[in-house]
Amino acid sequence: MPVAKGARLDPARTRAEILRAATALFYAHGLDGIGVAELCARAGISKETLYRHFGSKDGLVEAVLEARSDRTVHWLERAAEAAGDDPERQLAAVFDALEGWYGEPAFRGCAVVNAAIQHREGPALGIAVRHLVRYHDLLTGIAARAGAADPAAVGAQLLYLLEGATVVAGHQGGDGARGPTGQAKAAALTLLRAAR
Amino acid sequence: MPVAKGARLDPARTRAEILRAATALFYAHGLDGIGVAELCARAGISKETLYRHFGSKDGLVEAVLEARSDRTVHWLERAAEAAGDDPERQLAAVFDALEGWYGEPAFRGCAVVNAAIQHREGPALGIAVRHLVRYHDLLTGIAARAGAADPAAVGAQLLYLLEGATVVAGHQGGDGARGPTGQAKAAALTLLRAAR
DNA sequence: CCTTCATCGAACCGATCAGTTCGATGAGAG
DNA sequence: CTCTCATCGAACTGATCGGTTCGATGAAGG
Incomplete structure (x- = not known):
């Protein structure tokens, strides 16, 4: 990152570096909790470089959220695929991946959903709705392969x-008062088995 | 509310009116989406009246969230109590109440949880954690009365x-793209029955 | 009647923010 | 070597924000 004055690096690399930093900062401090100056x-x-690449802070937010949604959805899809053909194993793998995520110290919930809660207007809500639909599609596919009568409902x-x-899980870390965790996978498997 | 210049109304009533307006505005626009001037x-x-009653915008936010948490928790507790002694009926009543709430056009999710997502520092996170603990206590009580082996886990x-x-549900209203709803109660009852 | 005080309304303050502009710099291309 | 242009860094703008102050007002209480 120590880019010199007249550096002529790959512009795509500059853009990626901005995205990387912005993703972490928006996630940690909230969309309104970080200013463009500090972000730069x-x-x-x-x-000037930021505005040439993204046009506005909202444009940067949109790019960050799109990329984040893609990454998260693909990460869970890969986790399910890697678990083999058994739908129960796939579901367990998805929730195992999630619970590993919850344990990371910087975990603060889903960046896309959080963004939509912070900015009801603008691109965030639409991206979050699509994000939830993709999650729903993934889980509905598992339910269908498990033979559920109404896969979309499951x-x-x-x-x-x-x-x-x-x-x-996103509310545990600042204070004490942690509620019971580790129950998500068990509940998911119970629901899937009850649907067959 | 058309309070005249030198009105000497019950100060408690003034305070309540500020809380009422602030609750709606913070919920609709977000904690940072509404300024003190417009709120007043x-x-x-x-x-001057606002700052005499609440000291700061953060003080007002804290008072709003405390009141909102109390109201919501008591509302669900009453819904459960009114459903009689059968735990399954109590759980159904809680989720019926929730799904009625989801259908309101102004519904935007839980104000307390949303606030904690917006302001990770400050009083919001602590209030939200306590809020979730109270929800957990309510649901654990129902699970215990249903004879669950591990009521806290359920x-x-x-x-x-x-x-x-x-x-x-809080993400449905701005755009189209509504996912399937009405599945929360069915899932809750499935989990409760599986635990007995 | 007269004191008290919650209230209004408007001006004001310092800070911060998103976004713009510009001269200087230096690496890559021809 | 020279032109191009992405980049830096810093200054700047106009708007907004949270918070403070103050004189005027008028209802309640003694």
């Missing part, structure tokens, strides 16, 4: 569990 | 469902 300082770039139930566990 | 205008009071599972359904 932390990313090691100038304001997918919705599993989606509630996933999002609820994420929200609850 | 909408509440029909002057800035309470956590139900808490995930409750929060997840709230978050998902």
Whole structure:
């Protein structure tokens, strides 16, 4: 990142570096909790560079959220695929991955959903809705392969569990008062088995 | 609320009116989406009155969140009590109440949880953690009365469902793209029955 | 009647913010 | 070597924000 004055690096690399820094800062401090000036300082770039690449702070937020949604969804899809063909194993793998995420010290919930809660207007809400639909599709697919009578309904139930566990886990770290965790996978498997 | 210049109304009533307006405005626009000046205008009071009652915007936020948490928890407790002695009926009543709430056009998710997501520092996070603990206590009590082997674990599972359904429902209204709803109660009952 | 005081309304303050502009710099391309 | 242009860094703008202050007002209480 120590880009010199007249550096002519790959512009795509500059853009990626801005995205990387902005993703972490928006997640940690909230969309309104970090200013463009500080963001540029932390990313090691100038304001002019940021505005040439993204046009506005909202444009940067949109790019960050799109990338974050893609990464998270693909991460869970890969976790399910890697678990083999058994739908129960796939579901267990998804929730194992999630619970590993919850344990990271910087975990603060889902960045996309959090952003939509912070900025009801603007691109965040639409991206979050699509994000939830993708989660729902993933879980509905597992329910369908498990032979559920109404896969979309079971997918919705599993989606509630996933999002609820994420929200609850996201509130643990600042204070004490941690509620019981590790129940999300058990609940998900119970719901899937009850649907067959 | 058209309070005249030298009005000597019950100060407690003035305070309550500020709280009422602030609760709605913070919920609709977010904690950072509404300024003190506009809030005062909408509440029909002057800035000096607001600052005498609450000291700061953060003080007002704290009072709003405390009151909102109390109201919501008591509302669900009453819904459960009114359903009689059968734990399954109590759980159904809680999720019926929630799903009625989700259908309101102004529904935007849980104000307390949303606030903690917006302001990670300050009083919001602590209030939200306590809020979730109270929800967990309510649901754990139902699980215990239903004879669950591990009531706290079942309470956590139900808490995930409750929060997840709230978050998902809170993202439906701005855009189209509504996911399946109405599955929260069915999932909750499935989990409760599986635990007996 | 007269004191008290909650209230209004408007001006004011310092800080911060998103976004713009510009001269200087230096690496890569021809 | 020279032109191009992405980049830096710093200054600047206009708006908004949270919070303070103050004189005027008028209802309640003695």
